[in-house]
Amino acid sequence: MTRDKLTAYIHTWGCQMNVRDSEHIKGILKGEGYDISDTPDGASLVVLNTCSIREKAEQKFLSELGRLSLQKKKHPELKIAVSGCIAQQQGRALLKSHPSVDFSFGPQNIFNLKEFLYDEKRTAFTKENTGETEEIHHTQLSAHRDNDLRAWVNIMYGCNNYCSYCVVPYTRGRERSRSYENIIAEVRDLADKGYKEISLLGQNVNSYSGGCTFPELLTMICGIGGILRIRFITSHPKDLTAELAITMGKSAKICNHIHLPVQSGSTNVLNRMNRKYTFEEYFDKILILRKHVPDIAITTDIIAGFPAETDSDHYETVRALKEIEFDGIFAFKYSQRPHTKAADMEHQLSESIKSQRLAEILTVSDMITERKNKVLEGKCFEVLTEGINADNRWFGRTTTNKIVNFSPDEHTERGRVVMVKVIEGFKHSLEGQLVV
Numbered sequence: 001m002t003r004d005k006l007t008a009y010i011h012t013w014g015c016q017m018n019v020r021d022s023e024h025i026k027g028i029l030k031g032e033g034y035d036i037s038d039t040p041d042g043a044s045l046v047v048l049n050t051c052s053i054r055e056k057a058e059q060k061f062l063s064e065l066g067r068l069s070l071q072k073k074k075h076p077e078l079k080i081a082v083s084g085c086i087a088q089q090q091g092r093a094l095l096k097s098h099p100s101v102d103f104s105f106g107p108q109n110i111f112n113l114k115e116f117l118y119d120e121k122r123t124a125f126t127k128e129n130t131g132e133t134e135e136i137h138h139t140q141l142s143a144h145r146d147n148d149l150r151a152w153v154n155i156m157y158g159c160n161n162y163c164s165y166c167v168v169p170y171t172r173g174r175e176r177s178r179s180y181e182n183i184i185a186e187v188r189d190l191a192d193k194g195y196k197e198i199s200l201l202g203q204n205v206n207s208y209s210g211g212c213t214f215p216e217l218l219t220m221i222c223g224i225g226g227i228l229r230i231r232f233i234t235s236h237p238k239d240l241t242a243e244l245a246i247t248m249g250k251s252a253k254i255c256n257h258i259h260l261p262v263q264s265g266s267t268n269v270l271n272r273m274n275r276k277y278t279f280e281e282y283f284d285k286i287l288i289l290r291k292h293v294p295d296i297a298i299t300t301d302i303i304a305g306f307p308a309e310t311d312s313d314h315y316e317t318v319r320a321l322k323e324i325e326f327d328g329i330f331a332f333k334y335s336q337r338p339h340t341k342a343a344d345m346e347h348q349l350s351e352s353i354k355s356q357r358l359a360e361i362l363t364v365s366d367m368i369t370e371r372k373n374k375v376l377e378g379k380c381f382e383v384l385t386e387g388i389n390a391d392n393r394w395f396g397r398t399t400t401n402k403i404v405n406f407s408p409d410e411h412t413e414r415g416r417v418v419m420v421k422v423i424e425g426f427k428h429s430l431e432g433q434l435v436v
């Protein structure tokens with residue numbers, strides 16, 4: 001096969017961490033002569049970058065793999081690789097059950113992809129990464145980026161929290177932080193290349209420990225010229241400090257948004273989830289955030305129907321939603337995952353109870369989100385312009401991470417901060433008008 005004919009398609013499921021990993025995968029493949037295609041049709045290599053957080057994510061991957069396996073029957077030269085969290089946990093089994101898969105590699109092995117590509121054996125690469133090689137590769141790799149305005153920057157990998165329902169510590173390994181010098185160097189480089197917004201990535205950014213604290217890291221990044229906005233995801237409530245809230249309040253560059261997954265409004269359930277905070281402690285942190293950053297938008301994750309969750313636990317969650325009034329939530333039915341503690345807990349709930357509770361949670365939170373967006377009508381916000389949407393109108397985001405659609409004028413350009421007045425608030429977006 002001649003190198004200039006190679007094309008690769010990467011399908012990404014899961015969180016921002018996986019999205020960023022896919023960018024690295026694309027960067028490595030481009031370095032090996034591949035063109036990146038946005039369709040699997042005609043590709044010489046397909047990488048399925050998987051997520052195993054819930055069973056549904058796994059099913060989606062398996063159906064795509066089934067489709068591709070048929071395609072491979074017609075085109076035996078097609079290479080199929082599986083990466084991501086399912087590859088880490090089940091890579092070996094996958095190679096056995098799916099002869100169409102050529103090789104698999106977990107998230108901690110991405111930086112060796114170049115070697116795997118030329119390995120003739122069908123292997124599942126699942127070596128645990130200690131951090132050192134990752135740090136070096138991460139810093140040296142000139143990764144591909146899907147967006148030229150907003151960039152993801154890893155500040156740490158893995159997770160040590162072992163929430164009883166969650167596979168992440170088993171797929172991404174122990175928590176390890178990148179050194180702040182390397183992070184700063186990467187952000188400087190991004191600023192030089194014209195990036196305006198960066199999002200710092202980690203499973204628990206508040207426990208960052210790469211030579212300084214997380215608020216100190218934020219403050220250093222604020223000093224880098226050219227970067228207009230800084231976001232970060234995800235924060236764990238147990239490690240969130242007043243220092244972070246104060247730092248956010250002081251800097252105009254740090255966006256007024258925090259994603260702070262509560263998971264449940266019941267302290268009993270939180271205990272069994274091994275979240276290491278009570279609902280009261282969580283609520284106090286919300287008060288601290290709102291005190292120091294008065295217009296902060298707070299979003300969260302909720303799990304509906306954790307094992308042995310009672311009706312009254314569930315109503316504590318519903319009450320928590322009403323009390324806190326989140327700007328948006330991601331809610332999921334509890335999914336029993338292999339190797340996790342919660343999978344072996346007694347009183348696993350039926351699908352119908354989980355669905356019922358999830359529906360109630362979503363109804364309550366949708367009402368709140370819409371009401372909160374309606375309150376914004378008539379107010380003006382700074383919006384970072386991102387581009388043109390499907391209706392040929394422009395869109396951008398407020399610092400509170402709300403999407404605003406608006407009609408441009410002759411000066412509208414990508415990557416600029418403009419003032420927009422909110423005309424109408426909807427559930428998932430705002431309708432705005434440029435203020436000149």
Ligand code: SAH
Pocket residue numbers: 053054165166167168202203204234235236261263301302303332333334335336337
């Ligand atoms: N590190 C982040 C989130 C990682 S996973 C944090 O701690 O907040 C993203 C979300 O998926 C979690 O917040 C949780 O709400 C959900 N999730 C994780 N495992 C799940 C499971 N087994 N069933 C249902 N939802 C789950």
Ligand code: SF4
Pocket residue numbers: 159160161162163166167168169203204236
């Ligand atoms: Fe999973 Fe908990 Fe770690 Fe988040 S903090 S990744 S939910 S174990």
Ligand code: F3S
Pocket residue numbers: 013014015016017018050051052053084085167168171172
């Ligand atoms: Fe999924 Fe792995 Fe992210 S399980 S949510 S891709 S860390």
